[in-house]
Amino acid sequence: MDPRNKSKTAVRAYVAPDRRAPQDPRVSRESAEELMQRIVEAAPCGMIMVDSEGAIVLVNPQAETMFGYAGTELIGNSLEILLPERFRSVHAGHRQNFADAPSMRQMGVGRDITARRKDGSEFPVEIGLNLVPGDEGGLVLAAVTDITRHKAMQLELRQANANLEEFTYAASHDLKSPLRGISDLVEWIVEDLGGAEPQEVSRNLGRIRDRIQRLERVIDDLLAYARAGTTFTDAVQVDLEDLLGGILELLPRPSGIAIALQITARPFVTNKAPLESVLRNLISNAIKHHDLSTGCISIGVADVGRYCVFTVADDGPGIPLASQERVFRIFQTLATETREHSGIGLALSKRLVEAHGGWIKLDSTTGTRGTAFNVWWPRFQYRKPVDSPVSS
Amino acid sequence: MTASQAFSVLVIDDDDVAAEAVVRGLRKHELLCPIVLAEDGQIALQVLRAEHATRRIAKPYLALLDLNMPRMNGFEFLHALRADPELRATLVFVLSTSGSDVDRARAYDENIAGYMVKAKLGPQLIGLANFLRDFSSIMLLP
Numbered sequence: 001m002d003p004r005n006k007s008k009t010a011v012r013a014y015v016a017p018d019r020r021a022p023q024d025p026r027v028s029r030e031s032a033e034e035l036m037q038r039i040v041e042a043a044p045c046g047m048i049m050v051d052s053e054g055a056i057v058l059v060n061p062q063a064e065t066m067f068g069y070a071g072t073e074l075i076g077n078s079l080e081i082l083l084p085e086r087f088r089s090v091h092a093g094h095r096q097n098f099a100d101a102p103s104m105r106q107m108g109v110g111r112d113i114t115a116r117r118k119d120g121s122e123f124p125v126e127i128g129l130n131l132v133p134g135d136e137g138g139l140v141l142a143a144v145t146d147i148t149r150h151k152a153m154q155l156e157l158r159q160a161n162a163n164l165e166e167f168t169y170a171a172s173h174d175l176k177s178p179l180r181g182i183s184d185l186v187e188w189i190v191e192d193l194g195g196a197e198p199q200e201v202s203r204n205l206g207r208i209r210d211r212i213q214r215l216e217r218v219i220d221d222l223l224a225y226a227r228a229g230t231t232f233t234d235a236v237q238v239d240l241e242d243l244l245g246g247i248l249e250l251l252p253r254p255s256g257i258a259i260a261l262q263i264t265a266r267p268f269v270t271n272k273a274p275l276e277s278v279l280r281n282l283i284s285n286a287i288k289h290h291d292l293s294t295g296c297i298s299i300g301v302a303d304v305g306r307y308c309v310f311t312v313a314d315d316g317p318g319i320p321l322a323s324q325e326r327v328f329r330i331f332q333t334l335a336t337e338t339r340e341h342s343g344i345g346l347a348l349s350k351r352l353v354e355a356h357g358g359w360i361k362l363d364s365t366t367g368t369r370g371t372a373f374n375v376w377w378p379r380f381q382y383r384k385p386v387d388s389p390v391s392s
Numbered sequence: 393m394t395a396s397q398a399f400s401v402l403v404i405d406d407d408d409v410a411a412e413a414v415v416r417g418l419r420k421h422e423l424l425c426p427i428v429l430a431e432d433g434q435i436a437l438q439v440l441r442a443e444h445a446t447r448r449i450a451k452p453y454l455a456l457l458d459l460n461m462p463r464m465n466g467f468e469f470l471h472a473l474r475a476d477p478e479l480r481a482t483l484v485f486v487l488s489t490s491g492s493d494v495d496r497a498r499a500y501d502e503n504i505a506g507y508m509v510k511a512k513l514g515p516q517l518i519g520l521a522n523f524l525r526d527f528s529s530i531m532l533l534p
Contacts, residue, residue, distance in 0.1 A: 169492070172490035176490065176511075180413075184410075
């Protein structure tokens, strides 16, 4: 709050007039105070008010529970008893700084704040501060939230990410190197045999080579999957005709398969590479899995609210209901010929779409032909949060 | 002496098959330069400092370095190399299985001359052989 407003009303709140109450200004003021009292008591976080000296003048039941004190034990005491001993003197300094330049803000943006319960145990908190102007320097209102669970989740997430990174690293080195070695050894054996080997040997060497290639692709796909959504390229203006035209041009397709393109969506700014890779995958699947020599793949792009919705629909065999759930899982392929499909495509697409705040949905009904995938891709990216105190 | 024999190559790789692949690849493409092998960073340092019991390398030379090795890995080797006033000018090419951005950035930070991904060097490392031939015919080595 701007300090210039200090002289105005202490707490400004709009209170709907109580229809039953007489229009006596004294009564309506009392009921306003009562309402404020009830708001503080019912607030979903701990509320603590201190005077300019740092003495506690008000606590709500949530704060009592959080800190393990009865309100009567706290009132009149210094606020610093709610802090671990090691932070107390520093905090008194922070409190003075706030008194010198009060504003509505989060306390300690960017660093962890630790609170102390009556029994001496500590817990992480988030604290919002505001000045309630009044006599003798006014009062400071603090809204305290216990973020123990939040912190625990954050830690878990950080560990999961670290594990994934380690896994990615191990996969790219410790799996790939020996495989490369095996591949080289097979080549040398072929060289050394010089074509004099029995047919069976030569056939089996070919089978080993196939499997090496497949495993190499699986490792590359796994790495692509693990990295998806962790690397964001810069957002660029995407022209949808250009984007889809470019994809279709590079995808080989039988002459009997027609493409029907309908674009009503406007161009928008987004990360082009992941969007392109999702669409390429869906269109390529529609072509590859088509079971007839003639068919049609309809591709639509339309604006729906804050999303750009891409539809890729084919008149191919369709996906049985029982298999629909697993198509988005990693290394699942419905094709009988597994050599060309590692089964990563849809899992990777799903991850890419979700990493960008969208979602992907499959429409295919057992008994009828045809599969349709809908991709909901946000037309707008959330702006990065501004890491600065909020002033009123 | 022909251009292809005007330098020696130190191959630093713990995987004997990977090291042999380099030797075979270079020989296959008629690059007949002397090749010395080192199974990890420490052995490589011994060779370069002429402290190794059996292996010696003649100047001028360049090193082909794998990153992931036991005992002293590629990054640790580069660090030790750049800290050694006698060896800091050594020309090092990283020859890695991974094209990871992080590895690449870290390696270039140690002033490597280039970063190659093994899978992209073509059959029998023809890309590496051609590169080394061209490189050595144009460049004056330290």
